[in-house]
Amino acid sequence: MEAYIIAIAIVTAIYVLLALGLNLQYGLTGLINFGHVGFFCVGAYVAALLSKHQVSPLVAFPVAALLAGLAAWPLGVVSLRLREDYFAIVSLGFSEVVRLVATSERWLTNGVQGISGIPKLMDGLVPRAAEPAAVLALLVAVNLGAILMMRRIANSPFGRVIEAIRDNEEAVKSLGKDPAGFKMKVLMLGAALAGIAGAFYAHYISFISPEQFVPLVTFQIWMAIIMGGVGRVSGALVGTLILMFFLEGSRFLRDIVPFIPDVEMASIRLGVVGLAIVLFTLYRPQGLMGDFTRR
């Protein structure tokens, strides 16, 4: 039971990291990133490949974050000056292309078979029984660091500019600031966070394949931050908790209601994610933790 709780907590912490990155991009800056899973995927593959080649996680994790952040750069160059909904479509396409590359470039990624036997993060450093707890502790520390960074950003001049971009881009332009430059930094920073989340994911699950990085993951994170409340750290936390509660709870549902095969359960999950997105955009766009007076 204890092991189960730690396992869930680790996955939750990885999702929180993803949600924090998206919250920085969409919540604070208004960037509609529909390709979040692409950066998650880049981070996971980079860390997995490096670790399989006996590179220390101390190197693999920063490189994963760096490459995920750099992957965002060409995407930003071509699309950040465009209308916001164009960026959404381009970023969605980007994440699909990342998945195509992971599927097709067998020499690097082993194609659909994926990469297995990725070493545990703290193998040899701590006793095997204590490994998950140590990973969790590290993840919590990374999350706290990310949250502190968000706070710092939000209260800095940089933070005021990006919030102004979200609220009125034209006004920011007329003050002589270049919104595209700020958006680029935010995009790359959020992507790097997703890359770190991917590195943790690869090492924790120890097996990655392209089909784990479908757009549904992106929209689960979107569901989390929309439910929790866009633009707030507490929202990202609460939303992710609800998401995990639902994803895990649907697993228990099968014990209570028998005769639901796995594929049906996957469909039900898909439907609930879709319905939650629709209902929240319709009735509670500010989320559960959001400002009640604003829409």
Place this chain on the structure above:
Amino acid sequence: MTGFLELLVAGLTSGLVVGLAALAVTLVFGVARFGNATTGDAMSLGAYVAFAGANATGSLIAGSAIGVATGALVGAASYLLVFRRLVGRSAVTALLASIGIGLFIRAGIGLAFGHQQKTFQLPLVRPWRIFDIRLHPNDLNLAVVAILALAVTFFVLHGTPVGRRMRAVADDLSLARVSGLAPARVMIALWLLAGAVTSVAGIMLGIKAVITPEMGWEMLLPAFAAVILGGIGHPVGAVVAGILLGTVQEMSTPFVGFTYKIAISFLVLLLALLLRPQGLFGRVEGAR
């Protein structure tokens, strides 16, 4: 050389599917002003309903008619239940909601029809040989159906009063309103039309290959690319760009392989946005 020409023929038919899907997206984009990501999953739904209808009635045509009618109703329902209430909010809200509806539809498909591939039962016919090029009569039938669907759509847009109103609303909403048009009725007609076109595209795609719950979603990126390449809200542009894109994708398979076919449309999308964001036929205003 013959292989190349056969690819061209295959590309033209799959281009017609992309063109129809892009037409559905651009119709909504022009009037409701957001990219409707439900289109992909609505295509799958149209194909599945037509499949079930064809099995129940024993006739592909009757089944397809049921599929198209369902598509039109789903389009109108998505407007009445969701998008109508999002008017005045940002384009992103509607785009996000449309993805939610799409996921919901795909879940429904999975529950109702399962995840196994389905294929339409078509009579086996021998392909024709014209100058050594194999030409499949089914492909030809599909092309005829697509051209008919396009003709009907453009007739509705340009030859009927409701089509004229749609174009007026697309052109300038406020002007249409002060001229005494009731936008709500125009919108319902528009969504019925877009939904029907979506279903036709889905059924064609299902006939060309196999029916899976994900097939429509996978067509979304090419469709969006064609919409932007053709100029947003420009029906003729969307169809032309779709045919172009489908052909290029199909002709590229010998060079880039089967999986990277979709990446081509991503590339075209990027190039269009960089070099000509107003599209091949579009106007400059409102493009960026």
